[in-house]
Amino acid sequence: MTVFEMIINGDIPSTKIYEDDLCIAILDIAPRAKGHTLVISKEVYPTIADAPSETVAHMMDIVKKVDGKMRSVLKADGTNVIINNSPASGQEVPHLHIHVIPRFKDDGISFFPPSTKYEEEEMSEYGRKLAL
Numbered sequence: 001m002t003v004f005e006m007i008i009n010g011d012i013p014s015t016k017i018y019e020d021d022l023c024i025a026i027l028d029i030a031p032r033a034k035g036h037t038l039v040i041s042k043e044v045y046p047t048i049a050d051a052p053s054e055t056v057a058h059m060m061d062i063v064k065k066v067d068g069k070m071r072s073v074l075k076a077d078g079t080n081v082i083i084n085n086s087p088a089s090g091q092e093v094p095h096l097h098i099h100v101i102p103r104f105k106d107d108g109i110s111f112f113p114p115s116t117k118y119e120e121e122e123m124s125e126y127g128r129k130l131a132l
């Protein structure tokens with residue numbers, strides 16, 4: 001059972017800011033910034049690839065509301081919205097959740113890895129491979 005299932009079942013405490021039939025939103029216990037929120041699916045889907053698109057879309061609507069609240073109440077200048085999918089990405093809890101992290105001008109936080117470079121022709125090759 002994932003730690004988030006235990007939270008959803010009420011077996012361990014959390015600071016819950018929202019709940020409906022499909023998801024809950026709680027404060028992250030180890031915040032990357034104060035107010036760091038997790039929007040978590042109620043059903044266990046290990047990654048975004050496993051979840052119904054309707055659930056993901058609904059969770060993103062809740063993310064938008066969290067973003068709005070962070071801007072209006074915390075006076076955040078922005079947010080990072082992040083999903084880690086599978087351990088290779090750094091995912092620790094295999095239960096779909098969307099991080100919403102409030103950001104402030106000059107807060108010095110950096111989440112993106114440093115940029116890399118394509119070899120000649122490689123970018124168009126990747127473009128072809130990834131074309132949907």
Ligand code: AMP
Pocket residue numbers: 003012014026027028029030031083084090091092093094
């Ligand atoms: P990820 O690496 O994307 O799987 O993120 C998992 C997140 O869950 C981390 O940011 C943890 O701090 C957070 N977390 C783990 N246990 C709890 C808990 N009991 N309550 C709130 N957040 C938690």
